[in-house]
Amino acid sequence: MKREQTNWLVTLLIALGSIVVILPLYLTVMIAVKSPQELAESVFALPRVWQWSNFSEAIRMTNFFHVFRNSAVITICSLIFTLLTNSMVAYAVARNMDKRLFRSLYYYFVSALFVPFPIIMLPLVKEMSALGMNNQFGLIVLYVVYGISFNMFLYVGYLKSIPAELEEAAMMDGASVWSTFWRVIFPLLSPINATVGILTCIWAWNDFLLPFIILSKPTMATLPLAQYIFQSQFSVQYNYAFASYLMALSPMVLVYLIAQRWIISGVLRGALKS
Structure with missing residues (x-):
């Protein structure tokens, strides 16, 4: 049987497209559950304390x-x-x-x-x-x-x-x-x-x-x-x-x-x- 070849170009484009979609969503969640002090330190890192009160205040x-x-x-x-x-x-x-x-x-x-x-x-x-x-x-x-x-x-x-x-x-x-x-x-x-x-x-x-x-x-x-x-x-x-x-x-x-x-x-x- 002929082995199917992986189309690396298509795979790369799909991976890049997934990152473009997932990264903004990840940043949105991280910003929503952090305090202003933690936001000033880092946007990408996970919060030390999850600020669920942000939702009730919003x-x-x-x-x-x-x-x-x-x-x-x-x-x-x-x-x-x-x-x-x-x-x-x-x-x-x-x-x-x-x-x-x-x-x-x-x-x-x-x-x-x-x-x-x-x-x-x-x-x-x-x-x-x-x-x-x-x-x-x-x-x-x-x-x-x-x-x-x-x-x-x-x-x-x-x-x-x-x-x-x-x-x-x-x-x-x-x-x-x-x-x-x-x-x-x-x-x-x-x-x-x-x-x-x-x-x-x-x-x-x-x-x-x-x-x-x-x-x-x-x-x-x-x-x-x-x-x-x-x-x-x-x-x-x-x-x-x-x-x-x-x-x-x-x-x-x-x-x-x-x-x-x-x-x-x-x-x-x-x-x-x-």
Whole structure:
């Protein structure tokens, strides 16, 4: 039998990539469980005394459970409305790509991916303020609207792999377009729905810029905004800040670790017609 040769270049690249990912996480944990005095001595060394009180102090300083609830409400609502609305729009476009109007709509939505956000940031702030939507509801609407460009690309590519004969058979049995979508097509969208849902969760949970420019009251703050409390004009409380960072990112890390295979498979199946 021919002995397989080790590809040392690929192995080296994988090792370097692992270090690039693991080292910042290790430093984050070390900073979060040290006192300021130990941080001044060494960042890399293990702490002599593990300062678990940093986490309780970070919870107190950020009003953690209140901002956690804000982030959870915004993320869950954005997820639900994104899946319901974006899938319907993509279905209408995908099944009418032979018509100029719907084909133009597809390219219009996808072209939004290439528009830099800073260009529309100030007009967006003024518009949302004028409409009285500089609150959590307005933020949810923006996540749904701004997510449609990338989600359209995924959904349309995936819908092309679903035979149109399924819908024709349902309509011959007397089902309306509405019933056909919800009873036949939407259940078949489960893999791509999982991908879109996970990406939407990660985006809405970790986003800083949109909440920063849209939310008008401190009581509406999300977890990323709450981290600002550790930065003053002349110093940063690194141990409390990193303890708060760990608590804030933990839910999405767990979501990603559990569902990463759906993200990868869904993106591939949505980008390519099978």
